[in-house]
Amino acid sequence: MGSGVLICGVDEIVQKHIFLQSLGPPPERNHRSYFKWIRSKKPLGKGYYDYIYHATDFVKTSGTNSNYFEELIRGHIDQWRGSPIRVRNPLMVARNIGIDVEH
Numbered sequence: 001m002g003s004g005v006l007i008c009g010v011d012e013i014v015q016k017h018i019f020l021q022s023l024g025p026p027p028e029r030n031h032r033s034y035f036k037w038i039r040s041k042k043p044l045g046k047g048y049y050d051y052i053y054h055a056t057d058f059v060k061t062s063g064t065n066s067n068y069f070e071e072l073i074r075g076h077i078d079q080w081r082g083s084p085i086r087v088r089n090p091l092m093v094a095r096n097i098g099i100d101v102e103h
Contacts, residue, residue, distance in 0.1 A: 023059040029075040031055045 038044070038052045051057055077083050 020059050023061075025056070026058050026060045027071045027075070028055070029071070029078045031058050033078065034058075 035052050038049050042049070073085065077085060
């Protein structure tokens with residue numbers, strides 16, 4: 001009787017694991033950003049943040065597929081702060097090209 005309860009519990013855990021894995025991996029930049037934040041802030045006790053070293057343990061929080069080109073651009077902008085494609089101040093850029101931003 002006790003083993004039946006255990007099997008039901010394991011079945012539920014396996015179903016949840018399969019669901020999480022079906023979400024797929026997050027973009028590499030998301031893991032890199034989270035990794036840097038955990039390493040710099042150290043919000044958890046020693047040893048409790050070891051999971052950040054395993055990128056394959058992360059999953060997307062949304063089921064939508066990423067656009068490869070968009071992720072490439074976002075990754076470039078995230079990794080290279082001096083990127084010429086990074087918009088520093090959208091209002092200033094709009095003003096420079098003649099768009100009225102004053103309301």
